[in-house]
Amino acid sequence: MGGRWLLYVNTIRYLKPSQVLWRVWRRLPVIPAPDAGPPPALRHGDQPLAAFPRKKPSLTGPDAFCLLNCEGRIQNAADWSDPQADALWLYNLHYFDDLCAGGAEARRAWHEALIARWIAENPVGRGIGWDAYPLSLRVVNWIKWSLAWNAVEPRAATRAGVAGSGLTVQAIQSLAVQARYLASRVEWHLRGNHVLANAKALVFVGCFFDGAEAEAWLNKGLAILREQVAEQVLPDGGHFERSPMYHAIVLEDVLDLINLSRSFPRALPVDQVQALRNVAERMLGWARVMTHPDGGIAFFNDAAFGIARDVVALERYAERLDITSIRDASARLVQLEQSGYVRLAQDPFTVLFDAAPVGPDYLPGHAHADTLSFELSHGAQRVICNSGTSRYGRSEMRNWERSTAAHNTVEIDGENSSEVWDGFRVARRAYPVGLNCVVEGKTVRTACAHDGYARLRGRPLHRRTIELAEGEVRWTDEVTGEGAHRVVGRIPLHPLVRAQRLSESSWKLVLPSGERLVLTAACAALDEERGRYSPEFGLTLERQVLVWVVEGPLPASVSLRLAPC
Numbered sequence: 259m260g261g262r263w264l265l266y267v268n269t270i271r272y273l274k275p276s277q278v279l280w281r282v283w284r285r286l287p288v289i290p291a292p293d294a295g296p297p298p299a300l301r302h303g304d305q306p307l308a309a310f311p312r313k314k315p316s317l318t319g320p321d322a323f324c325l326l327n328c329e330g331r332i333q334n335a336a337d338w339s340d341p342q343a344d345a346l347w348l349y350n351l352h353y354f355d356d357l358c359a360g361g362a363e364a365r366r367a368w369h370e371a372l373i374a375r376w377i378a379e380n381p382v383g384r385g386i387g388w389d390a391y392p393l394s395l396r397v398v399n400w401i402k403w404s405l406a407w408n409a410v411e412p413r414a415a416t417r418a419g420v421a422g423s424g425l426t427v428q429a430i431q432s433l434a435v436q437a438r439y440l441a442s443r444v445e446w447h448l449r450g451n452h453v454l455a456n457a458k459a460l461v462f463v464g465c466f467f468d469g470a471e472a473e474a475w476l477n478k479g480l481a482i483l484r485e486q487v488a489e490q491v492l493p494d495g496g497h498f499e500r501s502p503m504y505h506a507i508v509l510e511d512v513l514d515l516i517n518l519s520r521s522f523p524r525a526l527p528v529d530q531v532q533a534l535r536n537v538a539e540r541m542l543g544w545a546r547v548m549t550h551p552d553g554g555i556a557f558f559n560d561a562a563f564g565i566a567r568d569v570v571a572l573e574r575y576a577e578r579l580d581i582t583s584i585r586d587a588s589a590r591l592v593q594l595e596q597s598g599y600v601r602l603a604q605d606p607f608t609v610l611f612d613a614a615p616v617g618p619d620y621l622p623g624h625a626h627a628d629t630l631s632f633e634l635s636h637g638a639q640r641v642i643c644n645s646g647t648s649r650y651g652r653s654e655m656r657n658w659e660r661s662t663a664a665h666n667t668v669e670i671d672g673e674n675s676s677e678v679w680d681g682f683r684v685a686r687r688a689y690p691v692g693l694n695c696v697v698e699g700k701t702v703r704t705a706c707a708h709d710g711y712a713r714l715r716g717r718p719l720h721r722r723t724i725e726l727a728e729g730e731v732r733w734t735d736e737v738t739g740e741g742a743h744r745v746v747g748r749i750p751l752h753p754l755v756r757a758q759r760l761s762e763s764s765w766k767l768v769l770p771s772g773e774r775l776v777l778t779a780a781c782a783a784l785d786e787e788r789g790r791y792s793p794e795f796g797l798t799l800e801r802q803v804l805v806w807v808v809e810g811p812l813p814a815s816v817s818l819r820l821a822p823c
Contacts, residue, residue: 308520317359326796352387373429495540504560520579634820
């Protein structure tokens with residue numbers, strides 16, 4: 259029990275006082291029910307939205323869904339908030355992402371019926387669909403669906419007094435009630451990407467509707483955006499939670515807001531729109547740097563494919579909005595100074611290195627204990643890669659995917675480098691120390707240490723150095739400190755890469771293309787263990803993981819070399 263209380267203390271002490279107060283306030287029965295009165299009139303838009311990236315279809319029948327690689331049906335009202343269902347699956351159900359998915363036009367009748375069902379079967383304030391985050395995403399999707407297809411439903415146009423919406427009278431009424439509900443329930447207790455999603459939704463409804471009430475929603479959303487974008491988007495363009503997946507989500511949010519300004523140019527301040535355009539340029543550059551040659555994001559912290567749009571789709575979307583990146587991601591070495599990530603590239607290898615803090619101290623919910631891990635590609639093929647993310651919530655799998663053992667880095671005495679626990683919490687955490695990056699002739703080098711294990715006896719310090727030179731990659735892990743310890747390094751391979759033992763300390767890696775590499779360790783044996791790889795939510799694959807172990811007094815040092823066979 260004492261250990262768990264220590265975890266609580268070391269978690270809570272990093273929070274902002276306002277987060278604690280907001281959590282208490284949200285538990286009090288003081289928030290009034292939203293006004294169910296008539297909606298404001300609709301605002302006239304100058305033009306339809308520019309084409310935005312289409313999501314993957316998830317509606318497989320009138321009441322059937324495939325979300326997060328898991329199928330389900332909504333057969334009655336209770337299914338919308340089924341306590342036996344996975345909470346993240348239910349969140350995705352309430353997003354209504356399929357409205358903005360590929361081929362959505364062909365499913366229009368299903369969408370209209372599903373919106374009507376949602377309104378009828380989800381009374382105000384009851385059920386998971388009224389949580390502020392899924393509410394925010396749903397509001398935006400309903401409005402994007404309406405504005406993008408520009409389909410007029412005569413009853414809605416007549417009763418609302420303004421043409422230009424494909425939503426029914428009931429849906430427009432529901433949108434207004436949802437906006438009123440959200441306006442008093444912004445997620446200040448969580449902050450981060452949740453608050454940005456809340457603000458985006460308020461701006462969307464503030465532009466979609468007209469009049470004094472809509473203006474209040476719009477101004478509230480804009481004020482939150484003005485403050486939070488400045489705090490959350492770092493000078494190097496990275497989102498401050500240090501998750502490439504959430505970075506891409508927030509980047510799409512920014513692009514959607516710029517897109518909205520084209521439809522309602524008189525509703526949004528010109529200077530704020532220009533500031534968002536500048537932010538989008540920086541964020542695009544960061545996204546490109548943190549993308550592997552295969553076009554997919556790196557798996558640092560919570561990250562998986564299929565949730566956010568890929569960088570190519572986001573770049574094309576930005577181009578349609580006359581926005582381009584201002585960062586050159588093709589250099590041999592790119593250091594994202596404020597985020598803490600480093601990209602090293604020397605044909606045929608690309609390395610993405612995590613020398614970043616786990617996130618903002620008060621918001622590490624999407625953090626993994628992955629400090630000083632790196633991912634490596636040979637050409638367009640990933641060779642070494644972290645675990646990915648298959649689920650949220652509280653589970654053994656969630657705990658493992660956040661652990662140091664699930665990443666390409668060093669574990670000491672079976673402990674995590676940062677104390678990740680209980681699904682989204684972090685107690686004591688690793689801080690990077692002494693990051694150094696240099697290009698010397700044909701060699702590109704980076705090195706960094708972290709203090710995450712300083713809480714252990716003897717105060718161990720892990721330092722990693724990575725070099726790309728002459729067609730090979732070399733890295734060294736050094737652990738200094740006092741006393742005897744068990745130091746374990748894991749090299750998790752992509753599932754398509756096959757490892758074959760050559761000697762006690764050497765393995766041949768066979769790539770899908772047939773190309774062969776040799777991985778050799780100095781001062782340690784290389785053994786094998788079975789590992790797991792989760793490239794998408796709800797999907798886990800087996801893979802090989804190569805492991806070295808050094809036990810005894812510190813210091814300890816192990817060097818590895820990856821080169822063509």
